[in-house]
Amino acid sequence: xxxxxxxxxxxxxxxxxxxxxxxxxxxxxxxxxxxxxxxxxxxxxxxxxxxxxxxxxxxxxxxxxxxxxxxxxxxxxxxxxxxxxxxxxxxxxxxxxxxxxxxxxxxxxxxxxxxxxx
Amino acid sequence: xxxxxxxxxxxxxxxxxxxxxxxxxxxxxxxxxxxxxxxxxxxxxxxxxxxxxxxxxxxxxxxxxxxxxxxxxxxxxxxxxxxxxxxxxxxxxxxxxxxxxxxxxxxxx
Numbered sequence: 534x535x536x537x538x539x540x541x542x543x544x545x546x547x548x549x550x551x552x553x554x555x556x557x558x559x560x561x562x563x564x565x566x567x568x569x570x571x572x573x574x575x576x577x578x579x580x581x582x583x584x585x586x587x588x589x590x591x592x593x594x595x596x597x598x599x600x601x602x603x604x605x606x607x608x609x610x611x612x613x614x615x616x617x618x619x620x621x622x623x624x625x626x627x628x629x630x631x632x633x634x635x636x637x638x639x640x641x642x643x644x645x646x647x648x649x650x651x
Numbered sequence: 652x653x654x655x656x657x658x659x660x661x662x663x664x665x666x667x668x669x670x671x672x673x674x675x676x677x678x679x680x681x682x683x684x685x686x687x688x689x690x691x692x693x694x695x696x697x698x699x700x701x702x703x704x705x706x707x708x709x710x711x712x713x714x715x716x717x718x719x720x721x722x723x724x725x726x727x728x729x730x731x732x733x734x735x736x737x738x739x740x741x742x743x744x745x746x747x748x749x750x751x752x753x754x755x756x757x758x759x760x
Contacts, residue, residue: 567748576738576750577694626693638682638701638742642693 535561535631539643546617547651554612554646556627562607563629567640568600571624583610617650624648653677657739657751663729664759671724671737671754679744685713685724686738688753694738697724726756734758 536559546552556566564585569577581591581602589602599621601613610629614621624647628640655675663669675683682701686694700706700715700722712725724737736753743749 574755576752577748578750579747582747624691638746639684639696639699640748642686642695645691645693647691 535629535641537563537627537629537641537643539627539646541646542644543647543649545649545651548618549616551613551615552617552648554614554625554627554648556610556612556629556643558608558629558631558641561629561631561641563610563631564607566604566610566627566629568602568610568612569626569628571626571645577626580612614648617648619650622648622650653743653749655739655741655749655751657737657754659752660755660757662757662759663726665729665731667729668725668727669729669756671726671739671756673722673724673739673751675720675722675739675741675749675751677720677741677743677749680717681742681744681746683713683715683722683739683741684748685711685722686740688736688738690736697737729758731758731760 538557540555566583568580571577580595581589583589583602583604585604591597604610626645627643657673684699685697688694698713705714710727715722736755738753740748740750
């Protein structure tokens with residue numbers, strides 16, 4: 534099946550530093566990847582849609598200068614949380630759509646990254 | 652507008668059957684998903700319905716009625732490991748997933 538990995542799985546950083554999270558599709562190509570944020574006991578909130586070779590599309594209320602997204606290849610998208618603050622602490626999850634499954638709209642999820650900003 | 656609603660929490664007994672309902676409203680619809688999410692983990696795919704009717708997959712079945720904006724996930728022969736949150740989500744006209752808040756299912760022995 535389609536596998537998506539995320540790295541790191543857990544990160545703790547000091548306030549003011551930047552953190553990069555990688556999302557990789559391991560056995561398929563993904564023209565579109567999605568970045569979600571999830572607060573405890575809440576549903577997933579779509580942050581942005583990342584398209585390979587073009588600028589990401591951010592959802593309303595998400596600061597694009599704070600959450601930098603790069604989708605440089607068909608198997609890798611990165612999310613960089615710049616100048617992180619404690620309120621950025623959250624569970625970040627990426628997902629990808631399989632290019633070859635043209636008739637399927639299924640998104641395959643990475644295992645998530647737990648970010649804690651001190 | 653768009654909205655999606657599912658119960659916050661449900662409790663069921665091991666070995667029994669439970670049905671988790673999901674209702675939605677949207678002008679554009681491209682299918683409905685059910686995901687299972689254990690605490691601290693990412694969601695895992697359970698089912699995808701784009702046409703009306705029942706889709707059965709082992710102990711789990713999912714039903715969709717597009718005219719009623721209604722879906723349910725049916726879990727049979729409940730096991731303790733089925734304790735998790737169950738998220739329904741529909742694909743809107745832009746092919747973006749609109750998520751429900753999730754139903755926390757508690758299984759008791």
